[in-house]
Amino acid sequence: MLQALSIRDFIIVDKLDLEFDRGFTTLTGETGAGKSILIDALSLALGARNDGLIARAGCDKADISATFSIDENLAAKNWLSDNEIALDDALILRRVIYADGRSRGFINGASTTVNQMKELGEFLVDIYSQNAHHSLLKPATQRQILDDFAQNTNLASLVAQHYKTWHMLHTQRLAVEKNAAAYADELAELRDKTRELQQLNFSLEDWQDIQQEHHRLANGASLLAGLEACIALLDDNDVNISGMLAQVQQKLIGLVDFDAQLKDAADNVDSALIQIEEASRALNRYLQKAELDPARLAEVENHIQAVHNVSRKYRSKPEELSELLLTCQTRMAELESFANDGALAKQETDALKAYQDLAKQLSQSRQQTAKTLSQKISLEMQRLSLSGGQFSVALSACEASVNGLETVDFLVAGHAGVEPRPLNKVASGGELSRISLALHVTTASQGSVPCMIFDEVDVGIGGGVAEVVGQLLKQLGAERQVLVITHLPQVASQAAQHLQVSKTQQNGSTLSHIQALSSTERIEEIARMLGGIQITDTTRSHAKEMLGV
Known part of the structure; x- marks a missing residue:
């Protein structure tokens, strides 16, 4: 899990030291206060590309350190062992980015490449951005979600490798036949x-x-x-x-x-x-x-x-x-x-059979998992005010490819009595956001990455649906560490830990601050989210009710 994040001179943050709890943590604040800065900083510590000005104005560098506990994270431990990096009591990823764009990376104090930080980061944190639901319309994303849920990642990789081997031999044999005289x-x-x-x-x-x-x-x-x-x-x-x-x-x-x-x-x-x-x-x-x-x-x-x-x-x-x-x-x-056509043809035949055997295994797993995933997402749709809605994973046979023997399509019916159709043809923005969240929550329970971060994935929803989303995230927080950036009080009130982002002016510069809220401060923040600028006793009472205090 993510234990702590230390930030120095990053964009509009001068100094920040945060500690995180297990379970569900929420991060709230006024629009423009810099809520996403925390995610941006953590992403850089996990090996993300540096695409812009990072160091705070007037500073020569930004310094970001993320501390993780990996006692139960076997994949991360194996990666460290394979890369001959010592494992101390905690795992610390540090990224120093200079004002001229240069950067240096460290894992437990050892100098490392950004690519290595990214590789290790994939075993530590999953980040879902507010635009993640748009990628849900892509066939590749849909196929990846199904295979991840079925824990087919290694099998799918083997299928792709064997297809490439067969295709190379097939192309080679055709070339031999075509160029026999020249050969x-x-x-x-x-x-x-x-x-x-x-x-x-x-x-x-x-x-x-x-x-x-x-x-x-x-x-x-x-x-x-x-x-x-x-x-x-x-x-x-x-x-x-x-x-x-x-x-x-x-x-x-x-x-x-x-x-x-x-x-x-x-x-x-x-x-x-x-x-x-x-x-x-x-x-x-x-x-x-x-x-x-x-x-x-x-x-x-x-x-x-x-x-x-x-x-x-x-x-x-x-x-x-x-x-x-x-x-x-x-x-x-x-x-x-x-020239030995028989030998080459046999190699091709053997490679094709090896590919087909693995691809059939993948197909069977996809078929079984498609039913389970369809049922789970359809159930979550009812909770997310898509009453009567139905979600279906359709598998259609296709020519052999690196992706297997079928295409994967997500179909959805927004309400009862309607035939499910491709997601990109029927889902509105709000529906797509809710379905995306349901998929994230449902498939995350099968994953091995211990920390999940949702960056305003609840955009486009509100009311009772927002409360259900909060309940889903709280449910997920019972199994994993969950950090959610949200503007919805219904979601924030479900969290076990509440962090608030604020912005101040200091010596003509804008600075962003993040602090953990006490119970009293949390009531004020939820009331602000409910009532806007003017906080009344009524909104405070409503906030207490939402927080159960």
Whole structure:
């Protein structure tokens, strides 16, 4: 449930801290006092879009925090766990919106995206605006209401997913049949291309090795001549480096006896002589193995030429040939699966059957639920002064679609003896508002969201009907937390908690305030709602009667 709402510098609210009770809470106030500001602020904390100026004039930002208790809200707990957000004693959603339109969101102190706040918010609060009854005329809304009431949300989602899978395979098969000749030509071309690339036996690692080998073989004569010259200088000539270093070594041995400081130099010469001898042996070993191999050189050059020829043919670099082969093989496998009409057709058939099985389950559930919902709404219509009226959910078979195997239409008869007709053809504004409210109250009892907010959904009704609406909301408040913004005293008097919105002028600025009313203050507010500007003892007496005090 919603425990508290904290607002700072939001539109015409400078500072507001509200705590909410369980059950039915009402919010009232003069027209223009800012009753909907509370809902707007809460909506932003729940991830709503920021569509206008939010920060109060002269302030650099607005700061809104909503605190919830989710002890019994498993869906919200699971969402927090899935998103690796710690759950403290309470759940706090905070939104900071700057004057330039930028915003930041936080869930339990952790920085988060607005989309994440919106996802979580769907498990916390349902908000019904005063224009919600207009969406009731849309087929999609009617279907959604029926599926929500039947708790078919997951099943309907599966039906949509399976339809998309089947439709994709169906479209694919038709395309294969239409383009069979083109696919066959492409497949033949790919097979030739793949065969040529495989015969090349190319790999990037081998390509680098063979280039190095070619460089060595192509310069074999120069390599051998250079090696022989180096070996001669090191060891073979009458005057060579090894011999000269040996002479230096012998000289230094005697000199070290005269001055020990020459020991390091002598050691370095010893090391140099050892390294020269090792280098000489290594060069000799290499020279003994090295040989000119014109046949191998020709073989390597032919392979390199073949690689370059294929690269030019397919407009690729040699380094890209391995990837090109993989691409060809992948496309070949795809086309070969297309060519196997039986396999593709079977996939399509299996997908269609899976869709139909789920869609039939959805249809059966809708049919059963349609009867229950029709009866419940028809009963509520009698209570809402639509005497003799009848509500009916009509299901009509249609072609398979993402929405299932039928269309959903809400039909209504305003009074006895009239055949129910589509809602958008017969319902007046007042009737539509009452039917919408009946639907909200009836379907809400099946929902899992613990807090419901009604923003002036009682527009267009009054008198005894308004009293019944208040009773319905009070009844709903016994099961859920309900917050209602209303201008009707018949509705407000049914609430367990009463909040009042007022507007004041301060330093040339208009500020909105919200306070919880005491029993005495509540009598005055209900009397104001009943009698207008001038409150009399009669209106106070009437207010007390409505409040049962």
